Amino acid sequence: MSFFDLQGFELMQRIAKAFASSDLVPKQYQGNLPNCMIALDMAQRIGANPLMTMQNLYVVHGTPGWSSKFLIATVNTCGRYSTLRYEWKGKPGDKDYGCRAWAVEKETNERLDGIWVTWEMVNAEGWSTKNGSKWKTMPDQMFIYRAAAFWQRAYAPDLGMGLQTEEELRDTFDAKRDGSGGYSVDLDTLRTVEPAAPQADRQEALPHEEAEVVDTITGEILQPEPEPARQQAKPQAQQQPANLDGLNFE
Incomplete structure (x- = not known):
């Protein structure tokens, strides 16, 4: 199957029609x-079953994402690494309590450690404050999912094809599952920060602010002439008679 080969494209269409x-x-x-x-x-690119791929590929706020359990299964079955394992630290409830994923690369026999995911990170990123957040009801499972996602992006990004996980997308937006099987977001709930005042408002608040005037020859900073004085001087300059010396009107 291929998008760029006529026979492969026709084959993909036939198979996709059966799934649809x-x-x-x-x-x-x-x-x-x-979509199919x-x-x-x-599925062909990562060597996964097409039906399993469809069942674990979600759309959250218009962005596709894998389920974390699917990424874990993909890493465990790719043959390049040992099964993902998880290391814990701290006491439950403390800000330094957290988890990291690790695995051994079979080719080099090197242990590859992921980054720590702690309560301090969870709270700083605001993951636990989203509506319906699973961090409130099953935090240990969410620690495992997030630690596995970080490990996969660090050491095997090709397996995820650059996509985030469903759990990460839900933690980023207050997403709810819709009738089509995807997720939708109420954009009004995301507009919590009021926009900054435009520059025009600042200019109206300071109508008498004057810019510095610099002498182009000496470089001296000159004091700007007050606005009323300029308005008075201008009519006087226009009413001043022309110099008629030396002209002969005879």
Whole structure:
């Protein structure tokens, strides 16, 4: 199957049509041939089952993302690393309590450690304050999912094809599952910060502010002439008679 080969493209269309006609695929793929074709291409690139790919690829706020359990399964079955393991530190509830993922690279036998995900990070990023956040009900599971996602992006980004996880996208936006099987976001809830006052307001608040005047020859900073004086001097200059010396009117 291929997007850039005529026979491969026709084959992909036939297979995608079969998936689009099935009730076993998620709602966003039923009757949607383009979505099925994209999922087939992604499944082929990472060597995964097409149906499993469709069941674990979500759309949150218009952005596709994998489920964390799917990424963990992809890492564990790719054959390049040992099974992902998790290391914990601190006491539950403390700000330094957290988890990191690690695995051993089979080719070099080197242990690869992910970064620590702690309560301090969770609170600083605001992940636990989102509506319906799983950090409040199952924090240890969320620590595992986030630690695995960080490890995968650091050491095997090709397996995720540059996509974030569903849990990360939900932590970023207050997302709710819609009727099509994806996620939607109420944009009004994201507009919590009032915009800064425009520059024009500042100019209206300071109508008498004058810019510095610099002598182009000496470089001396000159004091600007007050506005009333300039307005009075201008009519006087216009009323001053012309110099008629030396002219002969005879």
